[in-house]
Every structure is written in C-alpha cells, then in structure tokens.
Amino acid sequence: MKLIADNLRITRPEIRHALQQLDPEPVQALVKACEARGTWAIDVNTGPLGKFADIGMTFFMEAVQAVTDLPLLIDTANPDAMTAGVKAARNRIIINGFSLEPRKLEKILPLARKYDADIVGFLLYPDSRVPTDAAQRFEIALELMEKAEAAGVAKEQVIIDPVIPPLAWENGIVQARQVLEVIRTLPDLLGFPVKTIGGISNLGTNAPDKARRLAVEQSYVAMLAAAGLHFALLDILDSDLVQAAQVSGILAKEDIFSWGMVP
Amino acid sequence: MKLIADNLRITRPEIRHALQQLDPEPVQALVKACEARGTWAIDVNTGPLGKFADIGMTFFMEAVQAVTDLPLLIDTANPDAMTAGVKAARNRIIINGFSLEPRKLEKILPLARKYDADIVGFLLYPDSRVPTDAAQRFEIALELMEKAEAAGVAKEQVIIDPVIPPLAWENGIVQARQVLEVIRTLPDLLGFPVKTIGGISNLGTNAPDKARRLAVEQSYVAMLAAAGLHFALLDILDSDLVQAAQVSGILAKEDIFSWGMVP
Numbered sequence: 001m002k003l004i005a006d007n008l009r010i011t012r013p014e015i016r017h018a019l020q021q022l023d024p025e026p027v028q029a030l031v032k033a034c035e036a037r038g039t040w041a042i043d044v045n046t047g048p049l050g051k052f053a054d055i056g057m058t059f060f061m062e063a064v065q066a067v068t069d070l071p072l073l074i075d076t077a078n079p080d081a082m083t084a085g086v087k088a089a090r091n092r093i094i095i096n097g098f099s100l101e102p103r104k105l106e107k108i109l110p111l112a113r114k115y116d117a118d119i120v121g122f123l124l125y126p127d128s129r130v131p132t133d134a135a136q137r138f139e140i141a142l143e144l145m146e147k148a149e150a151a152g153v154a155k156e157q158v159i160i161d162p163v164i165p166p167l168a169w170e171n172g173i174v175q176a177r178q179v180l181e182v183i184r185t186l187p188d189l190l191g192f193p194v195k196t197i198g199g200i201s202n203l204g205t206n207a208p209d210k211a212r213r214l215a216v217e218q219s220y221v222a223m224l225a226a227a228g229l230h231f232a233l234l235d236i237l238d239s240d241l242v243q244a245a246q247v248s249g250i251l252a253k254e255d256i257f258s259w260g261m262v263p
Numbered sequence: 264m265k266l267i268a269d270n271l272r273i274t275r276p277e278i279r280h281a282l283q284q285l286d287p288e289p290v291q292a293l294v295k296a297c298e299a300r301g302t303w304a305i306d307v308n309t310g311p312l313g314k315f316a317d318i319g320m321t322f323f324m325e326a327v328q329a330v331t332d333l334p335l336l337i338d339t340a341n342p343d344a345m346t347a348g349v350k351a352a353r354n355r356i357i358i359n360g361f362s363l364e365p366r367k368l369e370k371i372l373p374l375a376r377k378y379d380a381d382i383v384g385f386l387l388y389p390d391s392r393v394p395t396d397a398a399q400r401f402e403i404a405l406e407l408m409e410k411a412e413a414a415g416v417a418k419e420q421v422i423i424d425p426v427i428p429p430l431a432w433e434n435g436i437v438q439a440r441q442v443l444e445v446i447r448t449l450p451d452l453l454g455f456p457v458k459t460i461g462g463i464s465n466l467g468t469n470a471p472d473k474a475r476r477l478a479v480e481q482s483y484v485a486m487l488a489a490a491g492l493h494f495a496l497l498d499i500l501d502s503d504l505v506q507a508a509q510v511s512g513i514l515a516k517e518d519i520f521s522w523g524m525v526p
Contacts, residue, residue, distance in 0.1 A: 173513075173520035180489060212525040219511040222485035226443060248482040250436075257436035262475040 001225045001249035002041070004073060005034035005236035006201055008064070009045035019046075019056055024063035031064050039236045041071035043096065046081060053080035061088035073120070073233075079107030086115045095119040097161060100126040100140065105147055113152040120197055121148065123162045123182070130163055132171065134178040137162060138189055141182070145190060159195045159231065160186060166205035167216060176203065176220065183227040197231035198224055200241070218244040225252035264488045264512035265304070267336060268297035268499035269464055271327070272308035282309075282319055287326035294327050302499045304334035306359065309344060316343035324351035336383070336496075342370030349378045358382040360424060363389040363403065368410055376415040383460055384411065386425045386445070393426055395434065397441040400425060401452055404445070408453060422458045422494065423449060429468035430479060439466065439483065446490040460494035461487055463504070481507040488515035 008030055010016055018026040034042055044064060049056040057076065061084075064072060073096040074085035086093060095112055097120025098104040112119035121144040123137045124130060131137050141160055148158050162182045165175040183196045200217055207213035218241060221232060225248035232245050246263050254261070271293055273279055281289040297305055307327055312319040320339070324347075327335060334355040337348035349356060358375055360383025361367040375382035384407040386400045387393060394400050404423055411421050425445045428438040446459045463480055470476035481504060484495060488511035495508050509526050517524070 167514075167520045168522065174518055176514065206522070208522050212522060215506055215510045215525055216514065218481060219485040219488075219507060219514050222482040223489040223511075223514065225482070226486040226489060243478055244482060247478045248486075251430075251439065251479065251482050251486065255437055257430045259431065259469070259471050259475060262478055 001229055001245065001252065002231050003039055003236060003242065003245055003249075004041045004043055004197075004231055004233045005037075005039040006043050006045065006199060006233045007034055007235060007237060008042055008060075009075075010047035010049075011045075018063075019059060022059055024059070024066065027060065027063040028067045031068050034236045035068050035070060037236045037239075037242065039070065040231075041073060041094070042068065043073040043075050043233055044085070045075040046085075048076060048078040049081045050078075053078050054084045057081045057084035058088050061085055065090050077104070079103060082108050082111060086111050086117065089115070089117075093117050094159065097122055097159075098144075099124045099128065100143060100147070101128060102126065105151075109147065109151045109153060112148075112157055118157045118159055119148075119153065120159045120161050121145075123160065130165060130175070132175065134181050137178065137182045138186070141186060141190065141194075155190070155192060155194070159197050161197045161199070162186075164198045164200065164202045164220075166202055168206045180223055180227045183224065183229050187228070195230040196228070197233060198229050200224075200232055200234040200245075214238070214240055217241050221245045222248040222251075225249050228252070264492055264508065264515065265494050266302055266499060266505065266508055266512075267304045267306055267460075267494055267496045268300075268302040269306050269308065269462060269496045270297055270499060271305055271323075272338075273310035273312075274308075281326075282322060285322055287322070287329065290323065290326040291330045294331050297499045298331050298333060300499045300502075300505065302333065303494075304336060304357070305331065306336040306338050306496055307348070308338040309348075311339060311341040312344045313341075316341050317347045320344045320347035321351050324348055328353050340367070342366065345371050345374060349374050349380065352378070352380075356380050357422065360385055360422075361407075362387045362391065363406060363410070364391060365389065368414075372410065372414045372416065375411075375420055381420045381422055381458075382411075382416065383424050384408075384421045386423065393428060393438070395438065397444050400441065400445045401449070404449060404453065418453070418455060418457070422460050424460045424462070425449075427461045427463065427465045427483075429465055431469045443486050443490045446487065446492050450491070458493040459491070460496060461492050463487075463495055463497040463508075477501070477503055480504050484508045485511040485514075488512050491515070 071092040073094045075096040098109045099122040123140045162179045165172045204213035336357045336359040338359040361372045362385040386403045425442045428435045467476035
C-alpha cells in the first residue's frame with residue numbers, strides 16, 4: 001500500500017494565502033515536510049480555482065515541482081485547471097480524477113490519453129451522489145471502465161476510488177464496509193488487478209477529538225490494507241496514522257517479516 | 264467481536280506462585296482487574312498441571328468463580344485437568360480446547376456433550392503441528408466438525424481457532440494472512456455461521472519492544488475483526504490494544520455509528 005500525502009490542499013488557510021500572494025514558499029515547505037516523511041506521492045488539491053484556473057494551477061505545479069520529483073496527483077474538479085495542470089507537469093502525474101459526470105467524461109478523461117497519465121475514477125453517480133450499496137458501486141465501476149476504454153484510455157490507467165464516506169453520515173459505517181468489499185472484489189469482477197485508492201481523512205469527519213479520530217482511522221486503514229487497497233491518501237504528517245498504515249501495508253503484502261521492518 | 268482476557272495464565276510467576284501456595288488472592292486480584300476492563304470472559308490457562316491436575320484446576324476454578332460470574336474458558340491440554348475443570352464449573356464455560364490429537368478426541372471432546380459446553384477446536388494436525396496453507400486448514404476444520412458430530416456435539420458448539428502464528432516464524436506473515444482468509448471463508452465452506460476465536464498475543468512473540476509489538480497487534484486485530492472473528496483472546500489490561508480491538512469490532516459489525524460509541 002503506497003501512501004500519498006493529502007496535506008497540500010486549498011482548504012488550509014496558509015495554502016490559500018500562498019495562492020493569493022503567488023508565494024511558493026509555504027507550499028514548498030509543506031511539500032518538503034511531506035517528502036521527509038516518506039510519502040510516495042503528493043496530492044495537489046487546488047480546488048476548482050474559478051477564473052484563476054490557469055494561473056492558479058500553474059503556480060501550484062511550478063512551486064511543487066521546483067522542490068520535488070515525486071509523483072503528483074492533480075486534484076481538481078475543474079477541467080480548465082486540470083488542463084493547466086497536465087500541461088505544466090514535468091513529474092509523473094495522476095489525474096484526480098473523473099467520474100460519470102458528463103463534464104468530466106468530456107473534458108477530463110481525454111487528458112489521460114492525451115498525456116498518457118493514470119487517472120482516478122470515482123464511484124459516484126453522474127450527478128456526484130454517492131451510491132448506497134455495493135452492487136451500485138460495481139455497476140458504476142463497470143461503466144467507468146467502459147467510458148475509459150471508449151476514450152482510448154487503457155483500463156490499467158484507471159485507479160478506482162470507491163469514495164470512503166464519513167462514518168458520521170447516516171449509514172456511513174455500513175458504506176465504509178461496502179467500500180472494503182468493493183476493494184476486495186473489484187479485481188475479480190473486472191478480471192484484472194485493478195488499482196484502488198482511498199482517502200482516509202473523510203472517515204473521521206466531525207470527530208469530537210483527535211484521539212477518537214485516530215482510533216477509527218488506524219483500524220480502518222488496516223482493514224483497507226487487508227482488503228488490498230493500493231494507494232492510501234492521508235495526512236502524512238500524522239505519525240501515528242502513518243505507522244499504522246505502514247505496518248498494515250507490511251502485514252497485508254510482504255512475504256517475509258522481520259521486526260526490523262516495523263517502523 | 265467479543266474480547267476475552269488471556270491474562271490469567273500459569274506462565275506468569277505470580278500465578279504459578281499462587282498455585283503453589285494455594286493462595287487465591289493473586290488470582291482473584293487479576294480476575295477483578297480484567298473484569299473491570301470490560302472483558303467478556305476469562306481464559307483460565309492452567310497449563311497441564313501434571314499430577315496436580317485435580318487439585319490445581321479445582322483451586323483455579325474455585326478462586327475465579329468466587330469473584331466473577333463471567334464465562335470462563337478452561338484452557339488446558341490435560342484431559343484430567345479439563346475434567347476437573349468442567350466438574351468444578353458453576354459459571355458458563357467454554358472448553359479450550361480439542362484438536363485432531365487422538366487423546367483430545369477421546370478424552371476432551373466428549374466433555375462438551377456431557378456438560379453441554381461450547382468447545383474450541385484448533386486447526387492443527389493430529390501431532391499438533393501447524394498446517395502451512397489455507398487448504399490444509401479447511402480440511403482440518405471439516406474433520407474437526409465431523410469428529411464433533413460423531414461425538415454428539417452440535418456443530419454450533421464448536422468454536423474454531425485457526426491458530427494465529429508468531430510473525431517471526433518462517434512464513435509467519437503468510438500464515439497470518441491465511442488465518443484471516445480462513446476466518447473470512449469458513450462460514451461459507453461449512454455452510455453455517457461458525458464462530459471463530461484467535462489469540463492475538465502469539466503474533467508478536469519475540470518483539471524487540473512494546474511499541475512495535477503493539478503496532479502489529481493493533482493492525483492485525485483490525486484485520487481479524489474485518490474478517491469476521493467472533494472472539495479475540497488478548498491482554499485485556501493493554502488499554503491501547505483493547506481500544507483498537509473495540510473500535511475495530513464497531514467498524515466491522517455495527518450498523519449505526521456515533522462518535523459516542525468510540526472508547
């Protein structure tokens with residue numbers, strides 16, 4: 001299980017401020033901190049960026065790539081920003097991402113072919129609603145793969161995101177288990193070892209304190225690893241959660257164990 | 264997932280000493296501490312007890328039952344000690360346990376029928392070797408169920424212990440994953456919701472420090488819960504591990520979640 005930092009996001013005040021000032025320093029300090037913690041890649045979550053799609057995304061990509069060679073996930077729902085991102089890319093990139101939403105099928109999915117990049121496909125309805133049972137998730141996964149194929153994107157380029165729900169949602173805990181089931185069975189259903197990605201931070205939305213949030217994240221990340229998740233998107237600066245994810249990744253995958261492997 | 268204290272064991276010097284002195288106090292203090300932590304049951308691990316099978320087991324059962332009404336697992340490989348234990352039982356008991364070893368089939372398994380008690384069945388070869396792949400474990404499980412049925416013990420009385428290996432064993436990490444697979448698929452294979460039990464403490468044998476031991480136990484207990492384990496045998500006084508087990512049990516089973524449920 002590879003760990004991807006979700007720390008670089010426009011919702012953080014210092015990142016929003018850096019964008020407003022076009023000041024790369026806070027962005028670069030964060031990226032360096034994430035790389036120091038051993039992240040495999042960095043999710044560059046710029047948000048939609050509105051009419052500053054081009055200048056905003058270019059600012060982020062330049063700032064980040066000046067200090068790291070790590071793979072980057074370009075994380076925006078705005079096709080214009082995404083286009084600016086893939087154009088500005090020098091590092092390996094993953095487009096994050098597309099769904100059955102028509103605008104994304106038309107404007108974002110084709111970028112994966114044009115720029116030969118992997119692309120995250122979200123298990124969401126065309127109107128971005130979250131499906132409520134595992135069967136619906138499987139149907140959407142099949143549809144996403146069909147759409148990718150029709151756009152000339154190889155199925156191996158698609159990384160499925162089954163959309164981890166907040167536990168506090170009505171039915172959230174049941175959906176969280178369905179997500180595990182989807183991750184476990186999707187490779188059989190699709191007939192190839194499809195890669196999967198999950199965002200851990202959603203799970204603990206509205207937790208009353210850090211300790212309880214960490215407790216559910218630690219347990220669930222182990223369950224995700226055992227289910228076969230390939231990419232865990234998480235707060236790479238949370239050392240307790242990262243240790244749990246790393247240990248779980250070892251238990252889920254390695255064929256030889258020694259205590260020296262445990263971080 | 265119900266938690267069972269594995270704390271009361273003859274390998275602890277103070278418990279061995281209590282037996283030698285026939286002094287119930289240290290045993291009772293430990294039992295009370297376990298009950299205070301919310302254990303569902305107590306594993307009374309007396310070891311074989313040799314020629315003191317009768318007096319030794321009776322001492323333990325009397326001492327424990329004087330201070331708790333919790334279910335007790337009578338944990339000995341010695342049929343004479345086991346017989347003394349079931350005779351001395353007033354609390355609900357679980358016989359822990361039998362295997363394909365002829366002596367246990369002949370002398371321990373029949374006690375489950377005679378005393379109408381649940382009984383743990385270990386997935387071990389007749390000579391007590393640990394099987395090395397999942398297919399062997401399934402075959403042994405089928406054989407255990409046949410032997411139980413032949414002895415007049417209902418299949419629902421048998422609780423399967425797939426025998427969690429030390430990770431540090433050669434191949435231990437692969438076997439640990441096979442154990443998860445067995446727990447997940449055994450109900451389908453046997454055609455009824457067979458109950459399973461696993462001892463967590465084995466996993467971290469020879470850990471170089473407590474922190475790394477806890478890290479692997481926390482991850483693995485979450486994987487066990489997600490696989491559907493019914494009974495986790497663990498150090499109930501290890502509050503970090505117990506929290507991980509409780510949270511994992513919630514995530515694995517509950518249909519409604521609120522943050523107030525998280526310990």
